[in-house]
Amino acid sequence: MTAESAPRAPRLEDIAPEPGVAKPDPILVADDVTKSFGGLRAVQVGRLEVQRGAITALIGPNGAGKTTLFNLLTGFDRPDSGSWSFDGRPLSGLPAYRAARAGMVRTFQLTKSLTLLTVLENLKLASTQQLGERFFASMVRPLWRAQEENIERRADAMLARFSLDRLRDDFAGTLSGGQRKLLELARALMARPTMIMLDEPTAGVNPALTQSLLGHIMKLRDEGMTILFVEHDMDVVMGISDWVVCMAEGHLIAEGPPGSIGSDGAVIDAYLGAHHGRRAGGEG
Amino acid sequence: MDFLIILGDASRAAIGPEAAIYAMAAIGLNMHFGYTGLLNFGQVGFMLVGAYGAAVAVATFNAPLWAGVLVGVALAILLALLLGVPTLRLRADYLAITTIALGEILRYIYRSNFASPVTGGVYGLTRFADPLYTINPIPPGQYGFGRLAYSSQSLWIMVISWSLVALVCVLMFLIIQSPWGRVIRSVREDEDAARSLGKNVFGYKMQSLVFGGVLGAVSGMLLAFYAQAVQPDAYSPVVTFYLYTLLILGGAGRILGPVVGSVIFWFVLVCTDSFLRQAIGAGLISASLISPTEVGAVRFALVGAGLMLLMIYRPQGILGDRREMMLGDR
DSSP: OOOTOOOOOOOOTSSSOOOOOOOEEEEEEEEEEEEEEEEEEEEEEEOOOOOTTEEEEEOOSTTHHHHHHHHHHHSSSSSSEEEETTTEETTTTTOOOHHTTTTEHHHHHHHOOOOOSSSSHHHHHHHHSSSGGGGHHHHOOOHHHHHHHHHHHHHHHHHTTTTTTHHHHHHTTGGGGHHHHHHHHHHHHOOSSEEEEEEEEETOOOHHHHHHHHHHHHHHHHHHEEEEEEOOHHHHHHHOOEEEEETTTEEEEEEOHHHHTOOOHHHHHHHHHHHHHHHHHHHH | HHHHHHHHHHHHHHHHHHHHHHHHHHHIIIIIIIIOOOOOHHHHHHHHHHHHHHHIIITTTTOOOHHHHHHHHHHHHHHHHHHHHHHTSSSSHHHHHHHHHHHHHHHHHHHHHHHHHHHHHHGGOOOOOOOHHOOOOOOOEEEEEEEEEEEEHHHHHHHHHHHHHHHHHHHHHHHHHHHHHHHHHHHOOOOHHHHHTTTTTTHHHHHHHHHHHHHHHHHHHHHHHHHEEEEEGOOHHHHHHHHHHHHHHTTTTTHHHHHHHHHHHHHHHHHHHHHHHHHOOOHHSSSTTGGGGHHHHHHHHHHHHHHHHHHHTTTTTTOOOEEEEEESOO
């Protein structure tokens, strides 16, 4: 972390904590994104802005549409309507691989480690713009040998950073659940994204490894990376996020800094049910 | 009962032209199924368009043989594109259903009456590969010893086919070890993961389909040149199943899997056939139990039983790695 890569500290404290609020320097802006599955309105988001260089948490009860929104924004699913832009470029309607190439790389709730590729191969795969990935060029090794060596050096550095170097030549399928989460994060970073989207990065990971994972995520933010993540564990959300967005039943119902989101009425209603508050009030 | 004859017959088949030709088609299938995870059940369709492409160009339109070969390859590319555009975006099993249907549709079209002025209908076309045999440098005669002998024509096709197989194996080694091969294998493991890393999965599947399809077409052409004939019913779906059998036998996802598989497949098949005929001839098996005309069917039943045992005790194939097999979820 050199001085030049140190980010502008995201000034999010001054922003009004209301759904769809404008951010000082948004990297991702989405408008009127909707998606239905049959009669179910899974996602119905009016406006969402994600601040550059910050960690934004996306929370909400099960079925709130968080993962669906992820899938839509990253091109893994097609919306019924809506548009969004990333880094000033329109991204809506583009296939998933184009979204990734634009710099928005995601991970998955259920890790997708490429089982029969080694850990090193998993990382090398993610590197972009490889000449050797073209069919005819692939036959002529001298064309891409130097690039491949560079990629391998970068991959080895990444493995060391995530303490996966010991597993370098093992098949990814032999890794534990927590190690796979680390591998996925390391792999996503090999693609040199400007924003990473993590779908439940700590699900099924033991507490010690969770701490290490969160450390990595905060360090990435300090290096200037934008992070949007879905999370259920409130301790994690409060611990690392700069801003929290809450969804329920497809809608974006609340936004705010982590300190105040827990006391937001709409959030309490969404998690505990609207009746709870009323009954509690009646008894009190 | 002469075991030398059985061994001679079996060995002749194991290194003969058919083994090389089947190995070639199976290498294409290995590209599809073994490396990319595409369930192509219509490899015989690629063999058919390759064989007929060359045969029709030469026999019907009097084109030179080299042009016929180019037509065969071009048709395989076209077939792969036509097949891939609607199906490669779908789940793997849809590709399997579509390809098996496509192979049969092609066979019925080529054997139909309306196509017969061009394709020769059910009788097919013959004697279109003469230019290939006029440049045969091997003097006429029988080469080898005992039952393990080949005519100069067979030997010529063997030299061509095995050379091509060797060449294609080297090519496969190069591309699979490359970053291209890495993307292809990642598509096999999890295409969403490949997508999330910016890989154009559809494009890679298409490249795989085209390349493996062209290998199938080359195999079909070699088969047609060897027989000096194309006949639609030689390209029935069962050929694809033989290809899958020998691919899995040798080890899918291994460079030499299809080659080892083809050699062993033909050895075992002809060995069984020859053994049954010898045993019936020597009175060891009563002719009332299996008549000589039924040997052809019985040998496939026995080979099928052998393969079942192989699947139970060595599902990864001869060159495969059991540990990898257990890790993979296919």
